[in-house]
Amino acid sequence: MTSSFAENLDQIFVLLKHWIVALVPVPLQPLVGAVLSVAAIIVVFATLFAIAVLMERKGLGRMQNRYGPNRVGPLGILQPAADGIKALIKEDVVPYNADHVVHFLAPIVLVVVVFMGYAVLPIGRNMTFVPMDAGLLFYFAMGASAELSVFMAGWSSRNKYSMLGAMRAIAQMISYEIPLLMTSVIVVMMTGSLSLDKIAEVQNQYTWGLPHWFVFTPMGFAAFVMFAIAATAETNRSPFDLPEGESEIIAGYFTEYSGFKFAEFFLGEYVAMLSISGLGATLFLGGWSAPLEVLNVVPSWFWFVVKIMTAMCVFIWMRGTLPRLRQDQLMNFAWKFVLPMTLLDLMVAGLWRFMGEGILRWVVCSAILLAAYVIGGRAGMKREQFGPRSYRYAE
Amino acid sequence: MLGEGILKGLAETARNFAGSFVSKERLTTVQYPEERAPAIEASRVFPFLVYDGPEWEAGLRCVACQICEKECPPKCIYIEKSKDKKPDYVGKLQIYPARFDIDVSVCMSCQICVEVCPFEAIKMDTEFELATDDRFGGLLHDRKSLAKSNEYYHTIHPTEAAEVDARLAEEKAKVEEKARAAAAAAAAKAAEAPKSEAPKTGEGTEAQ
Amino acid sequence: MPSNPGDVILFVILSALTVAGGLAAVLLRNVVHCALALTGAFIGLALLFLRLDAQFAGFAQILVYVGAVAILVVFAILLTRSSETPATGVFSKTWLAGLVVAAAVFAVLAWAVLQSEPALPHAPGEPQVSVMQIGNALMGQYVLPLEIVAVLLTAAMIGAVIVAMHEKKETAK
Numbered sequence: 001m002t003s004s005f006a007e008n009l010d011q012i013f014v015l016l017k018h019w020i021v022a023l024v025p026v027p028l029q030p031l032v033g034a035v036l037s038v039a040a041i042i043v044v045f046a047t048l049f050a051i052a053v054l055m056e057r058k059g060l061g062r063m064q065n066r067y068g069p070n071r072v073g074p075l076g077i078l079q080p081a082a083d084g085i086k087a088l089i090k091e092d093v094v095p096y097n098a099d100h101v102v103h104f105l106a107p108i109v110l111v112v113v114v115f116m117g118y119a120v121l122p123i124g125r126n127m128t129f130v131p132m133d134a135g136l137l138f139y140f141a142m143g144a145s146a147e148l149s150v151f152m153a154g155w156s157s158r159n160k161y162s163m164l165g166a167m168r169a170i171a172q173m174i175s176y177e178i179p180l181l182m183t184s185v186i187v188v189m190m191t192g193s194l195s196l197d198k199i200a201e202v203q204n205q206y207t208w209g210l211p212h213w214f215v216f217t218p219m220g221f222a223a224f225v226m227f228a229i230a231a232t233a234e235t236n237r238s239p240f241d242l243p244e245g246e247s248e249i250i251a252g253y254f255t256e257y258s259g260f261k262f263a264e265f266f267l268g269e270y271v272a273m274l275s276i277s278g279l280g281a282t283l284f285l286g287g288w289s290a291p292l293e294v295l296n297v298v299p300s301w302f303w304f305v306v307k308i309m310t311a312m313c314v315f316i317w318m319r320g321t322l323p324r325l326r327q328d329q330l331m332n333f334a335w336k337f338v339l340p341m342t343l344l345d346l347m348v349a350g351l352w353r354f355m356g357e358g359i360l361r362w363v364v365c366s367a368i369l370l371a372a373y374v375i376g377g378r379a380g381m382k383r384e385q386f387g388p389r390s391y392r393y394a395e
Numbered sequence: 396m397l398g399e400g401i402l403k404g405l406a407e408t409a410r411n412f413a414g415s416f417v418s419k420e421r422l423t424t425v426q427y428p429e430e431r432a433p434a435i436e437a438s439r440v441f442p443f444l445v446y447d448g449p450e451w452e453a454g455l456r457c458v459a460c461q462i463c464e465k466e467c468p469p470k471c472i473y474i475e476k477s478k479d480k481k482p483d484y485v486g487k488l489q490i491y492p493a494r495f496d497i498d499v500s501v502c503m504s505c506q507i508c509v510e511v512c513p514f515e516a517i518k519m520d521t522e523f524e525l526a527t528d529d530r531f532g533g534l535l536h537d538r539k540s541l542a543k544s545n546e547y548y549h550t551i552h553p554t555e556a557a558e559v560d561a562r563l564a565e566e567k568a569k570v571e572e573k574a575r576a577a578a579a580a581a582a583a584k585a586a587e588a589p590k591s592e593a594p595k596t597g598e599g600t601e602a603q
Numbered sequence: 604m605p606s607n608p609g610d611v612i613l614f615v616i617l618s619a620l621t622v623a624g625g626l627a628a629v630l631l632r633n634v635v636h637c638a639l640a641l642t643g644a645f646i647g648l649a650l651l652f653l654r655l656d657a658q659f660a661g662f663a664q665i666l667v668y669v670g671a672v673a674i675l676v677v678f679a680i681l682l683t684r685s686s687e688t689p690a691t692g693v694f695s696k697t698w699l700a701g702l703v704v705a706a707a708v709f710a711v712l713a714w715a716v717l718q719s720e721p722a723l724p725h726a727p728g729e730p731q732v733s734v735m736q737i738g739n740a741l742m743g744q745y746v747l748p749l750e751i752v753a754v755l756l757t758a759a760m761i762g763a764v765i766v767a768m769h770e771k772k773e774t775a776k
Contacts, residue, residue, distance in 0.1 A: 029605065059412070062411070062412045062416070063409075063411050063412045063415075064411070065411055065414075065415055065421050065422055065423050066415075066422055066423055066424045067422065067424065067426075067635065070426075071717055099633075099636075101588045102635075102636070102639065132658065132735050133658055133733060133734060134658040134662055136661050137658075137659065137662040137663065137666065137734075139432050140662075140666055140670075141663075141665035141666040141669075141670065142664045142666065143670075144663075144666050144669060144671070145665065145669050147671060147674055148642060148669060148670075148673060151674065151677055152639070155635060155677075155681070163681075167678075167681075170674060170678075174671070174674065177670075194734055220572060282707020317408060317409070318405075320408050321401075321407070321408040322401065322402045322404060353456065373397075373425045377397040377398070378397075
């Protein structure tokens with residue numbers, strides 16, 4: 001069977017893996033295959049992490065009308081290497097009263113859990129590491145476990161500010177997990193499967209050259225916006241970065257971490273950002289499918305990486321623009337605006353399914369969502385009257 | 396809360412981002428070791444001693460009155476008076492400092508020494524690249540390294556230096572005026588004395 | 604007989620993890636360490652579910668227990684005063700009665716498990732119950748228990764909000 005050059009390029013990593021695994025005796029083959037995939041994921045996403053860090057520093061600099069770092073290497077491209085070396089050679093200071101075991105385990109738990117999420121992301125056609133039936137559920141299970149590491153970090157430092165930062169971070173992550181899950185449920189409703197490969201495949205169909213990405217449907221678009229907000233809050237990223245508020249509680253839950261452990265937290269945060277961008281790309285932006293039908297000659301894994309890096313650019317853009325949200329504003333926003341909108345979106349998704357094909361369902365669903373957004377927004381804009389303050393004291 | 400503020404903000408940052416590649420004057424920073432930001436006139440870092448004329452030892456304005464030493468809050472100035480005297484800018488003989496040390500690590504750039512100096516001898520410099528790898532001796536500046544010319548003072552603080560020069564020139568003019576008046580009076584007296592000496596020798600002796 | 608020794612080794616490791624986590628949760632002195640050991644036991648249990656190819660149960664176990672219940676336990680420990688290590692020992696005086704009760708419960712559970720058919724280990728094949736079947740069952744056959752549980756949860760949440768609000772009204776007077 002003749003496969004064209006484009007198809008071969010598309011499947012090049014799969015073919016490479018099969019070729020290497022075939023060189024090994026049969027009993028060891030599953031093990032070698034697994035190790036190869038794990039090594040590939042770690043190498044690729046660590047490199048993307050380095051690129052993301054560089055993009056952030058230079059991008060933020062340009063947005064603030066200054067150069068970013070430009071001394072290390074031409075145009076500063078070796079800056080992540082310099083940062084890595086600095087983090088490795090710094091002295092690892094652990095407070096005397098800190099709980100050493102838990103203090104040591106917290107960054108490890110974070111990094112492990114965050115990298116586990118990549119096992120179910122479809123990075124290209126046939127390129128999911130572990131194609132699972134309940135892949136989406138696995139991803140969210142790993143995301144929920146990351147909160148535990150935040151708590152461990154904050155508590156083991158025996159530091160009031162770390163503990164406070166950890167409490168805030170966990171409260172924020174838990175509140176925004178519900179919109180995150182519900183917006184994914186909308187996609188699951190439209191697909192009928194929890195498996196991320198199937199979700200990406202379903203979006204790979206084209207009508208008049210335009211793809212069937214879920215972001216192009218009214219409730220998919222609303223869900224995408226809310227998923228983006230929830231994803232920004234889940235990874236403690238500006239404007240929701242109060243837990244690591246650099247100007248308020250120094251560094252929040254990782255105040256007492258220095259050297260390589262701090263680098264692990266940093267790595268964990270950026271890798272989580274890449275991972276959740278990958279999930280968003282898979283759920284809403286079609287995963288590895290090309291934007292236009294003609295562009296299918298370009299390999300699928302290339303589109304996936306392009307979508308992830310575009311999402312990172314948007315994250316960086318938001319960080320450079322928006323001021324930080326206060327803790328109560330953050331929680332208010334989650335529970336009083338995003339969550340009701342998500343529930344409404346779920347109902348609209350059901351309505352979409354039960355209305356027939358045609359232009360009517362587009363108009364009706366868009367109208368409902370837009371009306372809810374405008375009414376919700378107007379209601380939120382009424383400022384509450386500030387009377388004399390009442391205090392609640394902890395008994 | 397409809398989100399248009401966020402979109403406006405995002406547009407502004409995007410404009411900044413694109414503009415920073417296109418127009419260089421948008422950038423607010425300078426590439427430090429190669430370029431320096433232009434210095435403001437009123438900036439101050441560390442004091443220096445002013446000297447008039449080509450030679451620093453002869454033209455040093457400081458007369459070792461030790462007022463700045465006493466007024467300095469962290470006591471970073473150390474002065475030792477000389478044993479002999481040298482003429483100052485009006486020609487009067489003044490003592491001068493044999494030692495004048497200021498410690499960079501102690502000085503807090505408060506400018507009090509400049510404010511209290513009655514002789515316009517110590518002024519604030521704008522040079523900040525004073526780092527050295529000698530932790531003890533390198534940070535103690537003696538009078539030779541502190542002495543900088545009046546022309547240099549003009550380049551860093553032009554208006555101040557012009558004022559100071561004007562004031563000193565006024566003082567000098569006054570002193571010279573007095574000297575000339577005294578000389579004229581003395582000459583007049585000397586001229587009168589021989590005229591009235593012949594008739595009244597007793598007056599001459601009385602007038603002394 | 605087990606199909607391959609790798610399976611047995613896996614089972615031994617996972618059950619050792621779970622039992623160790625459970626034991627540590629009751630034997631450690633520091634309460635937060637106990638909570639973290641309990642989380643380890645939850646993870647062990649989830650892995651045991653996954654070993655039996657019950658994907659939904661395993662992932663839901665992690666998502667709910669580790670992601671929510673463990674955090675809840677930890678918050679509850681921290682917001683009360685018991686984060687200091689206890690001065691006295693952790694063994695209670697009535698340990699013999701506790702041992703007898705635990706042995707009795709274990710005996711009942713073991714009898715129940717051994718009586719039922721799927722107690723004998725067999726090679727795990729295709730997942731016996733897929734998520735779609737669980738979903739169909741929840742929405743079809745078991746929809747009434749589902750709705751009752753939802754009402755119960757709503758009542759619990761409203762109760763929690765009222766309890767918190769009631770305190771605020773009292774102190775504001």
